[in-house]
């Protein structure tokens with residue numbers, strides 16, 4: 628098992644170090660090689676995705692990433708900004724499927740801004756298409772019209788095969804998540820009443836659903852989905868949507884659980900090779916202070932064992948160790964409550980290792 632470790636910027640190095648500590652404690656037969664990306668890549672070689680980093684990622688079975696970005700790079704030309712490194716590596720690895728679970732740990736029910744009865748027991752999986760849509764469609768750019776006025780253009784586009792392959796990921800996950808006696812559910816989110824791209828999205832999802840009679844497919848417009856996620860989030864099981872809608876909805880869903888510091892993510896290619904990273908950013912405001920929550924990154928490592936290495940038992944070991952550390956009262960500042968044992972980033976990593 629070959630793993631590329633890309634800590635990135637801000638809190639990236641601190642949180643990734645905790646996940647590495649947990650993986651090492653499992654004594655797996657895994658080689659880990661570290662390389663810079665994002666602002667760190669730009670500092671190292673003038674490119675947010677240095678060639679050597681990309682090559683390492685291509686040669687590895689999986690990538691564990693911290694986060695990229697810092698406000699100090701905001702004035703760089705667009706192609707040199709840290710976030711471009713991230714978009715490029717996703718594209719180069721053909722990571723078209725982004726899985727973002729939003730799961731509320733009972734111990735943290737009070738951390739959500741929603742009423743406990745609305746969110747307790749919440750367990751949603753958002754499946755977001757990651758390599759198409761308006762983020763990549765051509766033409767794009769800012770140009771000057773003949774009358775001297777500037778115009779910005781982006782293009783929303785999806786072809787049938789792109790929709791079908793992300794739909795398949797969602798249907799397959801729904802089947803795996805199905806509880807005995809319950810029907811697997813997929814809610815496809817679109818804006819088919821206004822956008823032709825997503826009208827096609829809906830048609831293809833309906834065609835695909837014929838292959839999955841065990842899964843109940845429903846459709847929802849994105850504006851309603853944004854509302855329903857806050858009103859009654861437990862109605863959802865698996866949600867599948869395009870790149871831009873998924874970007875927004877997955878962040879919204881993450882806040883149902885109280886802290887963005889708790890939420891892992893996986894991005895997969897067609898062979899389940901994947902890049903695993905926390906859902907949050909590089910949090911430059913708290914970088915270097917040993918106060919970041921490393922659990923989203925540690926849980927991302929668990930997803931890596933499950934989805935890329937097919938090692939369900941060690942994935943569960945990590946997830947149960949996180950639960951145990953929380954049950955023992957360990958909390959980083961972002962999830963701290965009265966009476967808890969407030970700890971720093973590396974101490975939380977130690978608590979998870981101890982609980983393994």
Ligand code: NAD
Nearest residue numbers: 694695696697698888907908909910911912913919920961
């Ligand atoms: P952010 O997620 O970095 O931070 C938002 C807020 O959440 C901040 O107050 C931060 O302190 C807090 N936070 C985030 N992760 C935390 C953790 N693990 N523990 C405790 N608190 C945590 O988003 P932002 O502030 O909008 O962006 C900061 C930088 O991150 C920007 O440069 C942005 O481009 C970049 N970014 C990167 C990614 C990524 O690498 N995938 C994603 C989003 C944003």
